[in-house]
Amino acid sequence: MRRSPFTTLGGSGFDGSQDAEARLRWFEHVMRRDMDAPVRRLSRMVSGEVEDVIACDVVNPDHIDVEFDSIGGLESIKQALYELVILPMRRPELFSHGKLLGPQKGVLLYGPPGTGKTMLAKAIAKESGAVFINVRISNLMSKWFGDAQKLVAAVFSLAHKLQPAIIFIDEVDSFLGQRKTSDHEALTNMKTEFMALWDGFTTDQNARVMVLAATNRPSELDEAILRRLPQAFEIGFPDRKERAEILKVILSGEKVEDNIDYDRIASLCDGYTGSDLFELCKKAAYFPIRDLLNDEKSGKPSKEPRPLSESDLEKVIATSKKTxxxxxxxxxxxxxxxxxxxxxxxxxxxxxxxxxxxxxxxxxxxxxxxxxxxxx
Structure with missing residues (x-):
């Protein structure tokens, strides 16, 4: 199985103990092995030890397996994101004239946990063909004074060189929350550097770089950050129709009975998030396996597990607890x-x-x- 040319640090083919020279050799190996468009863009970067740390969090959009079609519901939000985010990245020539149609500089996804904010962010990168820089706050921290600002600068410089690019920050409130007098000086400096660079890239009208943030506590974000996130979308609990769509997406490709009433099952799952529905289906998928094992214990001939049925889902609903x-x-x-x-x-x-x-x-x-x- 081939490894992704852009992965997180744990699957990239090297660990943090190796020096910058080893990382450069690894990048050269990747470029010779898989010269697709994002890798060719990577080859143009001026590699350094600081950018190498951030490069470990770069994800090739070709290796993201989430698309809009694989997300049930949220149709109006997906349409708005397509017009505001995806089209400017895929068709920049349509948005290169004037200031009103310039690319979005920031988008915020907020809502309760488990409603699909991170999955939606991945789908945006996949649909737009943009390189996905999954910023991990731990990678921006350093024991050396001033290194945090250098790492923040590397995020934006790398995004410029790999554009179109999306800088994604999950749980953004933990990093760019409201500034307090009790904050450590290093954290304050890092926030200030991030906002200064964020404003800096927006001066380029044609820059296809966007900050995409997700949080379940939008009220704790700094006001200066909210100003830089003019487009905000609430990803709330799905309604009955959306729950039915989510169930259909989750069970597509699975071995299920043809007569499952998805609308009825969805009506029994009031208050469930997309994550809850996924766990519901996972638990229900074990019932056919259990029945098969019980048949084998009783001496019946072994056969394929039966299809997942509507009653299996009902059994799990009776004992499950929504988030x-x-x-x-x-x-x-x-x-x-x-x-x-x-x-x-x-x-x-x-x-x-x-x-x-x-x-x-x-x-x-x-x-x-x-x-x-x-x-x-």
Whole structure:
């Protein structure tokens, strides 16, 4: 199986212990092996140790397996993203005149966890043919003063050389949240450098570089960041029709019965996210395997597992807990325990920290026991 010429560090063919010379040899090997368009763009970059660190997070769009058709629902949002983001990258000649039709400098996807924000970001890169730079905050941090700014600068310089490119920041609130006086100087400098470079590339009218951010806490973003993300799309909980579409996409290509009523199953999954529906189908897929193993134990001849049925999905729905309910129960239990801890008479910080950690552990054990009881 061929490895992707652009992957994350763990699958790139070298590890972080190797020096810049080894990385350069690896890039030369990739270019000789697979001279497609993104790799040819990579060959034009002025490689250095700083850009090599960021290059480990570059993903070739040809090796992204998510498309708009593989995402159920969100039709209006997908259409808007196609017009605002994908078309300017695929047909730049249509948007090269005037200021009103210039390429978008930033797009924000926000909404509850599990609703498909990261998957939608990958699909945007796939559909636009843009190189996908998945920025990991850990790669931007350094123990050496000033190196963080150099790494941030490398993100944008590499994006320019590989354009069209999308700089993707997942959980952007953890990196570009509201600035506070208690923030470390290094973090403040890194945020300032990021915003300065972000404004810098937008001065080039024809630059096909965009920052795509995702978060489930948009209220915690810095106002200066929100100004640079003029296009924001809420990716909320899917409605019944969208849940039915998601189920069809998930089960397409699987061995299922022809008479499954997707609308009915979707109506039973109110409050489920796309991630919840995927886990629902995964659990249901085990029932045909269990039936086959039980038949073999009883001495029946071995055969192919039966197709997944509507009743399999109903069994899982009866015992599953959607993300929204589980999160609410967790918060409720935790608030009760935290309230008890506040009634203690001690003001000792280490003691309070220990109580907080203990409360988290107790809540986790309670939820695990509830899940085991439901499964049994």
């Amino acid at each position: 929204q309910v589980a999160a609410n129960e967790y918060n409720s239990l935790r608030s009760q325990l935290v309230g008890l801890s506040r009634q203690t008479e001690t003001d000792d910080y280490p003691v309070q920290a220990a109580i907080s950690e203990l409360s988290k552990l107790v809540v986790s054990q309670i939820l695990n026991l509830q899940a085991e009881n439901q499964d049994s």
